[in-house]
Amino acid sequence: MSEQLEGNCLVAQSGGPTSVINASLSGVVAEALNHECIEEIYGGLNGVLGILNEQLIDLAAESQQNIRGLRYTPGAALGTCRYKLKRQTDFDRVLEVFEAHNIRYFFYAGGNDSQDTADKISKLAQERGYALRVIGIPKTIDNDLVTTDHTPGYGSVIKYIATTVKEIAADNAAMGQHDLVQIIEVMGRSAGWIAAGAALAKRRDEPSAAPHLIYLPEVAFSAEKFISDVQHVLQKEKYCVVVVGEGLVDADGNYVSTDSATADAFGHSQLGGAGEYLRALAEESLQVKARSVKLGMAQRAAVHCSSQADNDEAYLAGQAAVEAAVEGHTDKMVTLLRGEGDSYTCETGLADLSEIANGVKKLPESWINEDGVSMNYNFYKYALPLIQGEVKVPYENGVPALVQLKMEKVDRKLGAHIFE
Amino acid sequence: MSEQLEGNCLVAQSGGPTSVINASLSGVVAEALNHECIEEIYGGLNGVLGILNEQLIDLAAESQQNIRGLRYTPGAALGTCRYKLKRQTDFDRVLEVFEAHNIRYFFYAGGNDSQDTADKISKLAQERGYALRVIGIPKTIDNDLVTTDHTPGYGSVIKYIATTVKEIAADNAAMGQHDLVQIIEVMGRSAGWIAAGAALAKRRDEPSAAPHLIYLPEVAFSAEKFISDVQHVLQKEKYCVVVVGEGLVDADGNYVSTDSATADAFGHSQLGGAGEYLRALAEESLQVKARSVKLGMAQRAAVHCSSQADNDEAYLAGQAAVEAAVEGHTDKMVTLLRGEGDSYTCETGLADLSEIANGVKKLPESWINEDGVSMNYNFYKYALPLIQGEVKVPYENGVPALVQLKMEKVDRKLGAHIFE
Helix, strand or coil, rough: CCCCCCCCEEECCCCCCCCCHHHHHHHHHHHCCCCCCEEEEEECCCCCCHHHHHCCCEECCCCCCHHHHHHHHHCCCCCCCCCCCCCCCHHHHHHHHHCCEEEEEEEEEHHHHHHHHHHHHHHHHHHCCCCCCCEEECCCCCCCCCCCCCCCCCCCCCHHHHHHHHHHHHHHHHHCCCCEEEEECCCCCCCCHHHHHHHCCCCCCCCCCCCCCCCCCCCCCCHHHHHHHHHHHHHCEEEEEEEECCCCCECCCCECCCCCCCCCCCCEEEEECCHHEEEEEEEEHHHCEEEEEECCCCHCHHHHHHHHHHHHHHHHHHHHHHHHHHHCCCCCEEEECCCCCCCCCEEEEEEHHHHHHHCCCCCHHHHHHCCCCEEEEEEEHHHHHHCCCCCCCEEEEEEECCCCCCCCCCCCCCCCCCCC | CCCCCCCEEEECCCCCCCCCHHHHHHHHEEEHHCCEEEEEEEEEEHHHHHHHCCEEEHHHHHHHHHHHHHHHCCCCCCCCCCCCCCCHHHHHHHHHHHHCCEEEEEEECCHHHHHHHHHHHHHHHHHHHCCCCCCCCCCECCCCCHHHHHHHHHHHHHHHHHHHHHHHHHHHHHHHCCEEEEEECCCCCCHHHHHHHHHCCCCCCCCCCCCCCEEEECCCCCCHHHHHHHHHHHCCCEEEEEECCCCECCCCEEEECCCCCEECCCCCCCCCCCCHHHHHHHHHHHHEEEEEECCCCCCHHCCCCCCCHHHHHHHHHHHHHHHHHCCCCCEEEEEECCCCCCCCCCCEEEEEEHHCCCCCCCHHHHHHHCCCCCCHHHHHHHHHHHHHHEEEEEEEECCCCCCCCCEEEEECCCCCCCCC
């Protein structure tokens, strides 16, 4: 396992950005500088697309301020993609570029699809006898990767949502009218991890506090039950705050939405509209005033309200990826492991990329209360540690000071860019 | 002007909450404690409704922590209302309640409609020879009150929006695809003050940064121009961030919206839908991927991203209201006056309530660039000081620790609550 491998490293980012994906990048760069076997530190632009197009940048040329500032910068500083490597020529091209730049360490931050890509690249390198160590870095607000207790990005998105729900509830509670229904639509394509996180807006001993109702993709939606649920809340409270995951489906598996669905490159439907649908349903069925909020991409970019625990773990995952590769591991993804004790601790581990690629971690049904619209103790115990601490984002001119990399291009003078 | 008036004071909140309306309440209570002529410090629940219903609470009974915590609590801690006093019996009832509780100082935080109500109460008291000092406290995210340089609440809403726009832009810039159109809908019923504030997401020397296009209610909307504007941006940039005020209207004065409009108690239309309309328009006309965000009530409640300058001024306005009343002023609203110097300073002044009630401050057309979709130097100079500084909100369990008042009821043992 521990044979010394000398060469350059390449790090790239894939899939939807999170507010901490750049913290992992920062961790990779900081740790790579510690190891002499890693000569150059390259970044690939826009995930695998940048490798195919041979668009590499020199991360060692970036200033210390920039590498530190990445910890407070949302988006994906290297750019990301949803491109799926399919053709053999694509994979051949990746290895060709790796060889041309003597890339011996490849770190890929992403979700299931990205880890699948990393796995295939790793397997091909092994087949061809090209010495390459591939370590994936978990990244997704969706929290749906198996083998890891949770994923970097999740803690921050639910901290932002819980904060927003609590603030909106304070506003709604103040309105002098009765029967205000507030619908807050959050992300979550196929799982309710994100919507469930809204529960953290209230303590478990505050049953009358918002969110009053959480609609999860895991629980088949019924319009009749929704109307009855809202009525029930409004009999006791002046207002009703509803959180809904965008991936809400009815008993037949149809999306609850006013929009028509289209599919992206991975075959996922692009959702949106569940919130507006519920708003109209409440207003028309109950003759009440209903309002909606759609947080959209704001939620995964909200570094100004991100979790320090999440940020620290994202950075740690980046460091751990480099350490593992230098130690000789390959074809693995870094995982986050929760300690057994009563107080929360988190360490990193490793899992096979193929295991991540083929699994989807579901929100346990046993964490949902019998009412189908609230979370129980097990969810609180799981999620509460993930939102602790507030990242101290530097501000400039009244808004967060975000980093833009200098992006010094790496050139092997081959006239690359064949995919442009 | 300076005759001593002894009695109790009553403070109430009206209209839509802001993230700093409770900072003004905190200022009133803190300052009232300094003056011996003010005996009891009462709060009226839900604005004038609470006065009509004789629902008063004892603010002097609240803990110091609560009064301090109001500075970090969105919503309106006393509750608010949109009830408009119309009938003579309503006004008579207000004075009856004031007399019963020896209310000699009345502070009302609100926008135009609320200041109009305060003015009418004040005039009636004068007519009836009831010694009462009425001072309004400016409060509205809409920034549309005349005679004041700006209104408490405005700085915080635009700080949150500019922050959100900058963060979303970092996310969108990272996406590996071209031609992503992002629509962000913000509040602003009849003026573009709030939408204009999104401009602060970029410095004026960053023309290619987001927001790329801002659609204001002041500029008649044309679908053709919108499509051409977006195309123009996408020829130069990979993505296009559009900010739109909910009150966008076309050349005929019709709201640009997918929703049907309904009117509230003051005859204002309840808007929403401009963002979704533009999203669909971009997607269908340009065959591009378009996404929308609707910040809704999140924007006026986002104390976690509020402006320290705004918070300080809101507090100051509350203090100034009490000082003015004690000095003998009445039938006035506190105004914020900007100093003449190069560096920003702000003092309070006073203006006639009737002047506020009957005016609406428009966004100067000369602050909008000729392209109709961006703001010029004058707007930056005006707005930038208002978003400076970050309020240090205390957190508990990973979310902002908001205050809930103890609400000790004030009772004159009359079996009040006649309006329930």
